[in-house]
Amino acid sequence: MGAAVKLESSVERFVGAPRKMLIDGKWVEAASGKTFETPNPATGQVLARVAAGDAEDVDRAVRAARRAFDEGSWARMAPAQREGILLRIADLIEKHADELAQLETLDNGKPFTESRHVDIPAAAGTFRYYAGWITKIYGETNPSDPAFFNFTLREPVGVCGQIIPWNFPLLMCAWKLGPSLACGNTSILKPAEQTPLTALRLGELLLEAGVPPGVVNIVPGFGETAGAALVRHPMVDKIAFTGSTEVGKEIHRETAATLKRVSLELGGKSPNIVFSDADTDAAVQGALLGVFFNAGQVCCAGTRLFVEQKLHDKFAEKLAQTAGGMQQGDPFDPATRVGPLVSKEQLDRVTGYLAAGKKEGAKPLIGGERNTEKGLEKGWFVKPTVFTGVKNDMKIAREEIFGPVVSVIPFKDENDAVLQGNATNYGLAAGVWTRDVSKAHRVARAIRAGTVWVNCYNVFDVVSPFGGYKQSGYGRELSSYALDLYTQAKSVWIKV
Numbered sequence: 001m002g003a004a005v006k007l008e009s010s011v012e013r014f015v016g017a018p019r020k021m022l023i024d025g026k027w028v029e030a031a032s033g034k035t036f037e038t039p040n041p042a043t044g045q046v047l048a049r050v051a052a053g054d055a056e057d058v059d060r061a062v063r064a065a066r067r068a069f070d071e072g073s074w075a076r077m078a079p080a081q082r083e084g085i086l087l088r089i090a091d092l093i094e095k096h097a098d099e100l101a102q103l104e105t106l107d108n109g110k111p112f113t114e115s116r117h118v119d120i121p122a123a124a125g126t127f128r129y130y131a132g133w134i135t136k137i138y139g140e141t142n143p144s145d146p147a148f149f150n151f152t153l154r155e156p157v158g159v160c161g162q163i164i165p166w167n168f169p170l171l172m173c174a175w176k177l178g179p180s181l182a183c184g185n186t187s188i189l190k191p192a193e194q195t196p197l198t199a200l201r202l203g204e205l206l207l208e209a210g211v212p213p214g215v216v217n218i219v220p221g222f223g224e225t226a227g228a229a230l231v232r233h234p235m236v237d238k239i240a241f242t243g244s245t246e247v248g249k250e251i252h253r254e255t256a257a258t259l260k261r262v263s264l265e266l267g268g269k270s271p272n273i274v275f276s277d278a279d280t281d282a283a284v285q286g287a288l289l290g291v292f293f294n295a296g297q298v299c300c301a302g303t304r305l306f307v308e309q310k311l312h313d314k315f316a317e318k319l320a321q322t323a324g325g326m327q328q329g330d331p332f333d334p335a336t337r338v339g340p341l342v343s344k345e346q347l348d349r350v351t352g353y354l355a356a357g358k359k360e361g362a363k364p365l366i367g368g369e370r371n372t373e374k375g376l377e378k379g380w381f382v383k384p385t386v387f388t389g390v391k392n393d394m395k396i397a398r399e400e401i402f403g404p405v406v407s408v409i410p411f412k413d414e415n416d417a418v419l420q421g422n423a424t425n426y427g428l429a430a431g432v433w434t435r436d437v438s439k440a441h442r443v444a445r446a447i448r449a450g451t452v453w454v455n456c457y458n459v460f461d462v463v464s465p466f467g468g469y470k471q472s473g474y475g476r477e478l479s480s481y482a483l484d485l486y487t488q489a490k491s492v493w494i495k496v
């Protein structure tokens, strides 16, 4: 499988030599000297070797972030100056968009068109949006007894440990660093072990933009080692985590010991509900986007596709037919819609779910297996899969699969759709397809999820909050809500 685009020379530099980690403004090896491999999911070949951070590296990074916060200029800088630095970060991401998108696609496997036209611009936009907030984070003067003057300051939380997943590597860096830097915090960012490359390249751009040493430290490594050390470290004030519900619960437990602030954006099993009065063609396209975008490796993927009984068979057929027309293959081919899964582990996990679904009686109308066509056999490709014959209590309808797999499930009426849609431990997102505006409003309110899309799916904008109900986590990222995660109010009383 050959890349259809010519790689930027800087990408070759980046994937060629072992990559170091960023601590206190310097690029350093792991204290242990250990490295790990990051492979190309489309070919299974090793792409780069990366310094494997562990407890000692995390400790050095946390101390640097602590010093930068307690003694450095970042939190004390004039807001307009910090704004200028965040704007420069956005500009640099845009300037290097081709290179970053290539690195992202090589490391994660997602189609280049998605990296280049979705992830990278959104990452730049996130920094730019939070740059704008820096001069607008206000405290209040409060109507206290006039014997006193009382006001609030919104101060940064301090040292933030930010642990991110592999499905949107650079974008998740921006979702975490944009608001935390805007509010004057310092960070230790741990990228996912599967996809560390764009975070490390971003580290270079942060320094170039003028982020002072120690303000952002980037420590690649594994979850059980680097991640766990960050969660436990007593000098860390806050953990922001995006990842699985299982690890989120572990972090919730672990952080109790030091009472860190925590925000968690976790898994989902989102209902996408199609009523028989919907625009069927639009709903098919929306269902496809909802579940096959990023090969289904999206926490808000609409994996439980509820279709009103009388439309069910026709809709499932049409969906399968349209899904069958999506090209799967080389992520650098502009025609490719579905790339490989990120790792061998993810491949095994998803194919395990395919087997479990079939065993419980679900029928794949299309897909249902690994794709080992010529040219793809060494990569981690799973065919887009549409299951019918699924009941809402089957394993494939309850657990997060994180692959290109959708279960089509019939429902009787509006009440039944809401009941089945809400019958999950998760509550990240939902979709509703109908031409009846009253029904759209009723169902949007009745669904217990942090985001509801009506006659659309997977729409994101930095101006709108994103986060979970129930076991999909707590805290809201993006928009002004994220500022609440990274600031705390101080009440100051002056005797008049």
Ligand code: ADP
Residues within 6 Å of the ligand: 163, 164, 165, 166, 190, 191, 192, 193, 221, 222, 223, 224, 226, 227, 228, 231, 242, 243, 244, 245, 247, 248, 250
């Ligand atoms: P997935 O199963 O999809 O890989 P994870 O929740 O395991 O999702 O991983 C998301 C992020 O959390 C990654 O950066 C990973 O290294 C990190 N991580 C995994 N386990 C832990 C842990 N015990 N403590 C802290 N971070 C962890």
